[in-house]
Structure formats: C-alpha cells, structure tokens
Amino acid sequence: MTTDETYEQADPHVVETWLKGWSLARELPLPIADHGGLRVDVGWPDQQTRYVFPALGPGLFHFANTIVQPAVFLKICAPASLVRPVLPPRWVIQAPGFMMTRTLPAHPSRLPLPEGYTLTFDTANAGPIASIYASNGEVAASGRLAIVDDYIIYDRIATTPAHQRRGLGSAVMAALTTEAVSRDIRKGILVATPAGKALYETLGWKMYSLYTTAVIPHN
Template sequence: MTTHSSYQHADPSLVETWLKGWSLAKGVSLPVPDHDGFRVDVGWADQQIRYVFPTISAGLLHLAQTITQPYILLKVCAPATAIQPHLPPRWVIQPPGFMMTNHLPDSPPRLHLPDGYRLDIQIDTPVLIATIYSAEETVAAIGRMVIVDDHIIYDRIATDPVHQRRGLGSAVMAALTAQGISMGKNKGILVATPAGKALYETLGWQLYSPYTTAVIPA
C-alpha cells in the first residue's frame, strides 16, 4: 500500500505531544500507539474513539475500510483532498482543522483587557484555565492549556459571540502564554478552526499541517 506524498508529513512525536495535551485538557485516556498512528479511547456519546495519524498510512486506510459504526473519528495531518479518494462513501469529511505551532517570546506578552472585563486564572492540575468575565460576571472568553514535556498545548479557546471583536481571544492567549513562559516553556501547539486560524496568524502562529477529520454519520 503506497501513501500519498504531495504534502509534508507531520512529525509523529509532535502529533503525539499535541494529542497528549488534548487528552489531558479533556480529561480522557492518554493516547496509545495503534495502526501507524495513535488511539484515544474518548468514551463520549458522540465520540467513542479517535484515531490520529501523522500522515496517510496503511493503518489509516485499513481502519477506513473496516470501521462501519459511527462515533469513531479518523483524524490525519493531511489535506482533505489527499485522504478523500481513499475513503469509502460512508465516511464524511468534517470542516477543516489546522495544526499550528509557535515559538513563543522569552518575555510574557502584554495583556490588554477592555474596560469592564476581568481575568481569572484557575490551575486545575494538569489543566490551567484562563477565563475573562464581563461586567455582568458572565463568561465572555475562555481557554485552557496543558504542559507536555517542553510544549504548551492550547485547547478550547473560545469567545462568546456577544463579546467578539473586542480582543478577548487575544487576551486569553496572552494570559495562557504568560503562564507557560513563567514555567520555562516556549513552544506552542494547537489545532485551530478556520476562524481561529485567522486569529492565531495575527499572533505569530504558523501553519504546521492541515488536520482533516472523517466520521461515519449516525
């Protein structure tokens, strides 16, 4: 079985590092090697298992051919156009993701909060949560980070639609980054949505790899 070679293959160790951080942030089982990639037994109602692959491989293609039940996700660091031709028709490609990396500055970034907002940092080992509250004490923006080896893994950075376009997403990232730098870490990894990718690029993040998800609908 040959693999697709028209894209740059991701480093398996980097993918595993990110996936460990994702698992810790979500409170699920840590990844284990499986079928040329990694498996996480998630156990959620809408996601029982996720397989994550650094590249299109024989193991990934075998799973695509043999899995028939829903709620098992195949994820690969490759563009959708590369993996789609190898999938049986029962698989549906989800909206695109983007694995991104950043070499963080030596000194913490400045935190800019608009008037009427406040920041709270909660350390719930191993997850650190930065929350920005509005003047009404509702959650306006939130994000999480986990340290894995020498990397900071960012997860679930989100701004409430009512409070968007006020720099709150950037403020959450700055707060998390400052915490990571204070721990002596300067390498960041995250997986972004298309909208998130645009924000992170303004903060100096670089695209490392397309990140494609396929699932069998229920």
C-alpha cells in the first residue's frame, strides 16, 4: 500500500502508455522524452505544457527550479507530501489525482439507463465516445477511449451537475468497457479525481499510483 513515507515507483511504461492515450483522446501531440520524464506540448491558454514523471528525480528538480512561467504543469506519480518539499514556493499543489488500473471483464454488461435518457456511441473521432443524452437533448454524461498497444485509456469521463447521482457515470463506463473488450483489449488505465476514484472503485478499479500535480498560478 502506498503511503506518504514510502511509495512504489510507477512503471515508466505504464505512465507513458497512459499519457499517450490522454494525448490521443484530446487530439494533442504525442509525448516526447525530456529529462527523464515526458513532455506534452498542450498549447491551451490555461495549460501550455505538461511534464509527467513516474517518480521523483533529477528531471523534476530541474524543471521545478528553472520554470517560472504559469500554465506549465508538473505531474508526478508520488504523494504530494513528498513532492511539496522539493518545489520552490512559487509552485502550487493542485487537487490530488489517482492513476488507476483494471483488468476488464471478459463479458461486461451494459447498465440500464433511467427513464428519459439515451446512450449513443461515436467511433468516428479520435477515440470512441459514449454519450448519454437527456430527454431535452442535452449531453448528460460522456466519456471516451484511446487505444495504445494492448491498453485502453479512459478519459474525459464526466456527468453534468444537473444529472449526477443517477448512475450515468457508471453507465458510460460500462458502455466504454464493452467497446474495449469487443476489440480484445483487457487492460485499462485512467487517472481519477477524488470523486471519480470513489466511483471507479465500486466498478472494480484499483489505485495504481498517487498522481500529484503542481503549477505556477497566473498572477
């Protein structure tokens, strides 16, 4: 079990696989090796670049001490209590993340939707997308997959606030899992928020690594 004092380092291959899937799902450039970690040139106004490291190390220390501009993110598979002391004060630790993995079931089942909701599947985009629509036509929940080698990466799993607590997130995950298994892929990876972690644990996902994010905020 990972604790703040001791933690098992994440497998760099697993971290790279997840980050490739994240990049594909968001139609961004694939990660590039940089100082022992991986860099994605994101290019969004609120996130120009992200550096991802499977563990604490010299590359992280280099960027933490040389980067001074905002909208550059450092992401590390380590507890925040170990990351915070090695960062200069200008860096702010964000809400915790949790890298999670699961061996997908061989025969997943779709979950029934509440009355008035419909689910559609779109495979024409960067990755398969499951969307649940409310009776008024608005998107109530959605999520997508990216495929990297023999892994499925789940990303952008979200339920709009007005439609939460109706099992829609679980229904999206079930639909995506059915699609993944139909492609003969049984290994899944995702990064969850604290709220998402609770949902995924009920669906059989296990925490693989703590995932700490730091950024220099805009003034």
